[in-house]
């Protein structure tokens with residue numbers, strides 16, 4: 049039996065600001081398994097292309113960059129680091145400069161199969177190493193790991209998502225801050241929707257709506273789905 053056959057594979061998708069990354073990291077930490085942030089891979093490729101002077105609208109050049117992306121990504125949910133070509137880009141890939149450009153790379157249909165295969169390979173390696181993996185993104189439940197035993201669509205209302213992202217980026221969720229956040233959340237979702245379906249759960253995918261849940265309640269809700277689908281996934285007591 050391959051190590052993955054008995055591993056705890058959890059796939060989570062959802063729109064921007066729904067809480068995928070933060071909730072997935074907490075779930076992985078509680079279950080004692082590794083974590084894969086697939087959005088970070090698209091962000092890292094965007095950073096690399098810009099660093100190399102590649103025009104993001106030159107689709108063939110971006111595909112070529114995806115093929116040779118020198119990416120290193122940690123899998124510890126409590127210590128996320130991303131490096132490209134030896135440069136630590138952990139913080140830089142979260143800047144507005146990257147957030148506002150990343151959809152150009154993520155909607156490049158030549159890039160997607162390359163990163164999707166890399167994500168499958170990473171998931172297998174992480175599961176073999178840690179006994180499981182929580183992988184999150186936009187197409188994990190549908191394309192990257194449609195056979196995962198646990199597949200969840202994490203959603204939240206547009207208002208909740210704007211409020212959360214605004215509080216995170218601007219430290220406030222007043223009207224002005226929310227207006228400044230719309231591009232990063234709503235426009236990006238609209239662009240990304242052209243290539244992935246992450247607003248409606250595919251067959252067999254469980255929806256967890258966090259609009260009225262706080263962070264801890266969202267983590268509990270996801271853990272409850274994991275437990276109900278696997279029967280034995282109690283949080284690691286360590």
Ligand SMILES: Nc1ncnc2c1ncn2[C@@H]1O[C@H](COP(=O)(O)OP(=O)(O)OP(=O)(O)O)[C@@H](O)[C@H]1O
Pocket residue numbers: 062063064065066067068069070071087212213216258261262263264266
């Ligand atoms: N249920 C919740 N209640 C309140 N805040 C939350 C909740 N879930 C997540 N957050 C906060 O909302 C912000 C956005 O969450 P997160 O970055 O995890 O979203 P995401 O879905 O991964 O977004 P993106 O796809 O744009 O990276 C974070 O500051 C996070 O702490």
Ligand SMILES: Nc1ccn([C@H]2C[C@H](O)[C@@H](COP(=O)(O)O)O2)c(=O)n1
Pocket residue numbers: 064086087088090091150151154155184185186187188236240244
């Ligand atoms: N599986 C994935 C993961 C991410 N993307 C796109 C969507 C975003 O524009 C970008 C960055 O993702 P984030 O860090 O905000 O979750 O990558 C995708 O198309 N498929």
